[in-house]
Amino acid sequence: MIINSDTKIPIENHFRVAAGPGAGKTHWLVNHINNILQTSNRLAQTRKIACITYTNIAVDTILCRLGTAANQVEVSTIHSFLYRHIVKPYCFFLSTDFELNAEKLDGHDDTIVSYRRTKEWIENHPRVSELKHPFSLNQLINLPNNKKALMNWLGSLNYEFDDSNELKIIGNRNKAIFIDSEGITRLNNKCLEILESNLLGYKKLYWKDGLVDHNDILYFSYELIKKYPFILTILRAKFPYFLVDEFQDTNPIQAKLLNMIAESETMVGVIGDQAQSIYSFQGAKPEQFSSFYLTNLTDYTMIDNRRSTNQIIDVLNNVRKDIQQNKYRNVNNDIPTIIVGERNKAFHKAKELSKNEDIYSLSRENITSNAMKIEIEDTKLEQGLLDHLIDADSNSHRCKAVASFISAVELSKYGKYKEAVKKIEYLFKVKDDPINAKKAALNCLCFLLENHFTYKDMCLMEFYNVLKTNIDNNLAGFRNGRAKTFYETYTYQQLSLCVNIVEDTSKHKTIHKAKGDEFNNVLLVLEEKDLDFLLKPNLMGDEEHRVYYVAISRARERLFINVPTLSDKKVNKLRKIFKIIALND
Numbered sequence: 150m151i152i153n154s155d156t157k158i159p160i161e162n163h164f165r166v167a168a169g170p171g172a173g174k175t176h177w178l179v180n181h182i183n184n185i186l187q188t189s190n191r192l193a194q195t196r197k198i199a200c201i202t203y204t205n206i207a208v209d210t211i212l213c214r215l216g217t218a219a220n221q222v223e224v225s226t227i228h229s230f231l232y233r234h235i236v237k238p239y240c241f242f243l244s245t246d247f248e249l250n251a252e253k254l255d256g257h258d259d260t261i262v263s264y265r266r267t268k269e270w271i272e273n274h275p276r277v278s279e280l281k282h283p284f285s286l287n288q289l290i291n292l293p294n295n296k297k298a299l300m301n302w303l304g305s306l307n308y309e310f311d312d313s314n315e316l317k318i319i320g321n322r323n324k325a326i327f328i329d330s331e332g333i334t335r336l337n338n339k340c341l342e343i344l345e346s347n348l349l350g351y352k353k354l355y356w357k358d359g360l361v362d363h364n365d366i367l368y369f370s371y372e373l374i375k376k377y378p379f380i381l382t383i384l385r386a387k388f389p390y391f392l393v394d395e396f397q398d399t400n401p402i403q404a405k406l407l408n409m410i411a412e413s414e415t416m417v418g419v420i421g422d423q424a425q426s427i428y429s430f431q432g433a434k435p436e437q438f439s440s441f442y443l444t445n446l447t448d449y450t451m452i453d454n455r456r457s458t459n460q461i462i463d464v465l466n467n468v469r470k471d472i473q474q475n476k477y478r479n480v481n482n483d484i485p486t487i488i489v490g491e492r493n494k495a496f497h498k499a500k501e502l503s504k505n506e507d508i509y510s511l512s513r514e515n516i517t518s519n520a521m522k523i524e525i526e527d528t529k530l531e532q533g534l535l536d537h538l539i540d541a542d543s544n545s546h547r548c549k550a551v552a553s554f555i556s557a558v559e560l561s562k563y564g565k566y567k568e569a570v571k572k573i574e575y576l577f578k579v580k581d582d583p584i585n586a587k588k589a590a591l592n593c594l595c596f597l598l599e600n601h602f603t604y605k606d607m608c609l610m611e612f613y614n615v616l617k618t619n620i621d622n623n624l625a626g627f628r629n630g631r632a633k634t635f636y637e638t639y640t641y642q643q644l645s646l647c648v649n650i651v652e653d654t655s656k657h658k659t660i661h662k663a664k665g666d667e668f669n670n671v672l673l674v675l676e677e678k679d680l681d682f683l684l685k686p687n688l689m690g691d692e693e694h695r696v697y698y699v700a701i702s703r704a705r706e707r708l709f710i711n712v713p714t715l716s717d718k719k720v721n722k723l724r725k726i727f728k729i730i731a732l733n734d
């Protein structure tokens with residue numbers, strides 16, 4: 150059934166709302182929550198609406214739009230929701246089977262791979278004696294390249310359903326690899342097959358210290374509900390309505406949990422757009438949205454685009470074949486423009502063409518969005534330098550400390566103080582005294598920010614000297630060799646550009662961080678080859694095309710795309726719907 154963003158639908162039915170970008174899905178979701186609040190007789194002080202969305206920024210947007218009505222709604226990301234309502238209250242059930250230390254459990258974090266635990270795991274692996282040359286026990290834990298390939302593989306661990314619907318821990322064998330200038334090291338299948346037989350043992354080494362990552366939260370929630378169905382009963386009693394925005398990026402475990410919740414009492418509603426599925430690296434599959442099934446589920450579709458100008462919607466409709474969006478605003482503005490030339494010049498050109506209004510730049514990679522923030526040129530960019538630092542410096546304490554301090558300084562420059570302190574507090578750990586560690590970390594951060602001018606344009610060795618002289622004189626010194634060369638070759642700034650600014654609210658961000666947002670004027674920064682998403686669009690089959698589609702659909706008034714070069718052949722094809730400006734002309 151076709152609806153628009155003001156349509157009211159029955160609240161006591163499961164539903165799925167599918168719509169393209171700017172259709173008003175989030176707007177409709179807020180209306181639907183208000184509709185439930187006004188008409189439901191199944192809510193009470195302790196019974197709330199659960200509203201799950203993808204990022205903390207999206208949580209804040211919905212809370213803000215709900216205003217005072219937010220009291221009866223629990224708006225949250227899925228991981229925070231499951232942690233609060235399943236894992237934290239019932240984690241003591243996990244201590245026997247999973248050896249989780251419930252007392253030490255304090256939230257969830259990104260996946261970490263610790264060498265100490267990796268070594269302990271392999272040394273005590275039940276099949277350790279089967280590990281043979283070139284990946285024997287000693288070769289695995291002592292040869293630097295093997296060690297790195299192993300840790301890369303362990304960083305890829307995830308949970309997947311097997312054929313009998315049991316969740317299994319799986320590592321991505323393609324990640325069991327380390328590449329440097331001397332060649333490629335790849336762990337062979339025999340070695341991986343042996344190690345894979347006890348991945349649970351590896352995970353337990355973290356859990357016994359209360360260390361849990363985002364994927365573990367989904368896994369624990371599923372296992373707890375399966376083993377203790379009363380948890381589901383309590384969840385349904387607390388949340389008679391369960392709504393999920395951006396469902397196209399949902400992990401399969403989350404979809405399964407929703408299926409279980411929907412079996413009785415709770416009404417489940419999912420909202421999303423298959424063509425905006427851009428998180429396959431976190432386990433999301435675009436077809437999951439259309440194949441999600443619940444008994445008595447009603448399907449709704451929205452076909453308006455309420456965000457963009459007619460000219461931008463023409464471009465969107467040209468890329469997309471399954472939905473042709475209606476031009477709801479019916480506003481004409483500038484024709485979308487491709488600016489050919491250097492990125493920073495393109496930004497200024499876009500600003501000029503937008504009569505000096507704000508321009509939001511969207512980039513595929515972190516490093517490009519960071520470079521846009523300080524208008525630095527491409528020649529100074531080198532991807533992955535923080536990882537290369539770890540590879541080049543065999544003193545693991547020194548390189549980790551330096552990398553953590555760089556991340557902390559950069560995060561605090563963008564107001565992310567909490568995340569910044571988290572990056573470095575481990576360096577100040579005093580036994581069982583987290584408050585003092587935080588205080589010490591904060592003091593250091595203040596010092597580094599105050600003295601930023603002394604090292605920001607210098608080589609990394611200067612930054613190291615600042616740390617050693619003022620913060621940690623136990624940092625090891627250098628002998629001649631690879632590490633010293635690295636610290637003397639690269640600058641602080643080059644490494645700082647590789648820091649991932651979480652939940653970036655600046656005007657220059659990655660496309661993934663702009664998901665769900667909208668801006669009047671957008672400049673999408675691409676390479677020439679990326680224009681295939683306009684020339685030979687394949688939204689359903691190619692995630693990169695979906696990523697760029699998400700990017701261009703963020704624009705309300707003006708859309709600019711920057712590429713460094715553009716062939717005459719492409720110019721001729723793109724001229725039909727774009728204006729093309731070459732900066733060198």
Ligand SMILES: Nc1ncnc2c1ncn2[C@@H]1O[C@H](COP(=O)(O)OP(=O)(O)OP(=O)(O)O)[C@@H](O)[C@H]1O
Binds near residue numbers: 176456666702
């Ligand atoms: N009924 C409405 N009345 C007024 N404004 C609306 C209405 N519906 C949507 N809008 C506006 O249209 C724009 C797009 O809406 P919204 O962000 O909800 O779309 P969406 O479908 O969630 O987009 P996307 O999937 O691209 O993130 C927003 O500026 C929103 O405020």
